[in-house]
Amino acid sequence: MDKLIFISNDDGYDAEGIKQLAEMVRSYGDVFIVAPDGGRSGASMSISSHTPVQNTFIKYEEGTETKGSLTVWACTGTPNDCTKMAFEKLLPRRPDLVLGGINHGENCAVNAHYSGTMSVALEGCIKHVPSIAFSSGRTAEDADFSYMREYVERIVEMVLKDGLPLEVCLNVNIPDVMPLKGIKICKMGLGDWHEEWQERDHPRGGKYYWIAGYYAPHDKDDEESDTWAYEHGYVAVTPLQLDMTAYEVMKDLELRVC
Amino acid sequence: MDKLIFISNDDGYDAEGIKQLAEMVRSYGDVFIVAPDGGRSGASMSISSHTPVQNTFIKYEEGTETKGSLTVWACTGTPNDCTKMAFEKLLPRRPDLVLGGINHGENCAVNAHYSGTMSVALEGCIKHVPSIAFSSGRTAEDADFSYMREYVERIVEMVLKDGLPLEVCLNVNIPDVMPLKGIKICKMGLGDWHEEWQERDHPRGGKYYWIAGYYAPHDKDDEESDTWAYEHGYVAVTPLQLDMTAYEVMKDLELRVC
Numbered sequence: 001m002d003k004l005i006f007i008s009n010d011d012g013y014d015a016e017g018i019k020q021l022a023e024m025v026r027s028y029g030d031v032f033i034v035a036p037d038g039g040r041s042g043a044s045m046s047i048s049s050h051t052p053v054q055n056t057f058i059k060y061e062e063g064t065e066t067k068g069s070l071t072v073w074a075c076t077g078t079p080n081d082c083t084k085m086a087f088e089k090l091l092p093r094r095p096d097l098v099l100g101g102i103n104h105g106e107n108c109a110v111n112a113h114y115s116g117t118m119s120v121a122l123e124g125c126i127k128h129v130p131s132i133a134f135s136s137g138r139t140a141e142d143a144d145f146s147y148m149r150e151y152v153e154r155i156v157e158m159v160l161k162d163g164l165p166l167e168v169c170l171n172v173n174i175p176d177v178m179p180l181k182g183i184k185i186c187k188m189g190l191g192d193w194h195e196e197w198q199e200r201d202h203p204r205g206g207k208y209y210w211i212a213g214y215y216a217p218h219d220k221d222d223e224e225s226d227t228w229a230y231e232h233g234y235v236a237v238t239p240l241q242l243d244m245t246a247y248e249v250m251k252d253l254e255l256r257v258c
Numbered sequence: 259m260d261k262l263i264f265i266s267n268d269d270g271y272d273a274e275g276i277k278q279l280a281e282m283v284r285s286y287g288d289v290f291i292v293a294p295d296g297g298r299s300g301a302s303m304s305i306s307s308h309t310p311v312q313n314t315f316i317k318y319e320e321g322t323e324t325k326g327s328l329t330v331w332a333c334t335g336t337p338n339d340c341t342k343m344a345f346e347k348l349l350p351r352r353p354d355l356v357l358g359g360i361n362h363g364e365n366c367a368v369n370a371h372y373s374g375t376m377s378v379a380l381e382g383c384i385k386h387v388p389s390i391a392f393s394s395g396r397t398a399e400d401a402d403f404s405y406m407r408e409y410v411e412r413i414v415e416m417v418l419k420d421g422l423p424l425e426v427c428l429n430v431n432i433p434d435v436m437p438l439k440g441i442k443i444c445k446m447g448l449g450d451w452h453e454e455w456q457e458r459d460h461p462r463g464g465k466y467y468w469i470a471g472y473y474a475p476h477d478k479d480d481e482e483s484d485t486w487a488y489e490h491g492y493v494a495v496t497p498l499q500l501d502m503t504a505y506e507v508m509k510d511l512e513l514r515v516c
Binding site: 038039040041042043044045046047048049050052053054055078080081084085087088089110112113114116119122126127128154155158162164165167168182183184185186187188190192193195196197200202206207208209210211237238239240241242243244245246247249250253254256257258 | 296297298299300301302303304305306307308310311312313336338339342343345346347368370371372374377380384385386412413416420422423425426440441442443444445446448450451453454455458460464465466467468469495496497498499500501502503504505507508511512514515516
């Protein structure tokens with residue numbers, strides 16, 4: 001049986017990133033997309049608990065001798081809704097691989113916590129399917145992601161062949177530089193956002209705010225962080241685990257509060 | 259200067275959980291709430307990237323000799339928007355403590371990833387303020403959370419006194435049982451959701467779906483997991499770290515893909 005690859009994203013089913021990623025990986029098997037019907041940046045792992053969700057069939061393209069079929073659905077929910085919907089209601093069988101992206105914009109460091117693209121991989125990971133999120137420094141709506149194809153293929157081939165440890169998925173961030181310097185296995189960088197809100201005057205009085213700001217890493221010079229690798233022209237591959245337990249502080253906490 | 263305690267949640271500024279938590283901790287200092295203007299369950303760390311956000315001042319109560327002042331704002335955004343808004347636009351000074359909750363419903367195990375309550379603590383943690391999320395097994399809208407007051411106080415006092423390690427916050431889940439058996443320091447449980455969508459017929463044709471389902475732990479019998487502690491009548495305190503790096507797989511990944 002051919003491999004089945006599920007893809008979602010947070011830029012919408014019609015974004016260049018997801019369309020180009022689908023074409024890059026159709027040589028490995030059938031591709032099945034369930035993605036939001038529009039942009040959902042910053043959706044994190046959110047689910048639509050207060051509104052119901054609907055799905056719209058977009059298209060089906062048959063496979064050929066050299067590439068798998070392509071199925072596309074749009075969903076009114078979040079990226080995580082899309083993944084959950086795909087697994088339970090739309091996918092013809094359990095997928096061999098879950099991909100998020102290609103995101104138009106990077107998701108390095110703690111920004112993985114806010115990322116809808118990353119949520120696709122984390123949810124795939126919860127469901128015990130090898131999962132990867134791809135994000136690019138190219139942010140234009142009509143961006144050409146072919147410059148990163150070689151690396152997408154190398155990472156996808158490795159994961160299809162060897163799998164990934166249970167409860168671990170990959171956060172892959174590829175800067176907008178050529179030539180890329182190769183792959184670097186990284187740890188998640190740490191940092192914070194500043195000047196997070198842009199204020200506007202409401203025409204009928206009062207203020208409203210758009211989220212914005214700039215990210216300031218706390219570990220700019222830490223060569224092991226994904227932020228450093230990304231800033232220095234490497235393909236930053238960060239293995240993330242679902243288990244966020246701070247094991248090292250457990251004993252001390254026990255002494256203090258139990 | 260009195261301590262300043264910031265609180266948000268995902269059930270809305272007017273929910274019993276946040277109102278009762280505020281009263282429980284006013285004896286430690288001034289309390290400042292910025293919380294959603296309605297329910298935002300399952301919001302995770304999401305931010306409102308596609309819609310602007312507005313704030314509404316709800317009320318101010320002066321402090322007394324025995325308790326701090328109380329300020330309440332409502333915000334149209336997500337729990338994480340509320341926290342970011344508070345830090346940059348609304349809080350009079352940097353808080354000494356960030357609290358999420360009390361959530362009407364538990365957030366054990368990987369469900370912390372979906373939780374808006376947890377996002378408040380995670381965002382506080384990103385901003386390097388000691389942060390705690392409180393969730394209860396009592397889910398009723400008019401729930402009385404006084405049964406857990408002793409434990410809320412004990413944990414808050416410990417954190418106000420000693421702080422928490424940088425990049426680490428607490429996920430506290432308190433079951434709806436009396437008497438509680440005491441505090442247990444736990445690791446994050448692992449598991450997955452099943453039958454996640456309830457299907458309904460749309461009056462004008464087609465289907466729509468509500469997210470639902472049941473959680474099935476993978477580690478039901480693991481006495482170190484928060485799921486086990488919670489199910490067995492303990493106050494489950496799980497220290498969570500921002501850094502999700504799967505350090506143990508880095509070397510192997512490097513050999514396979516670099």
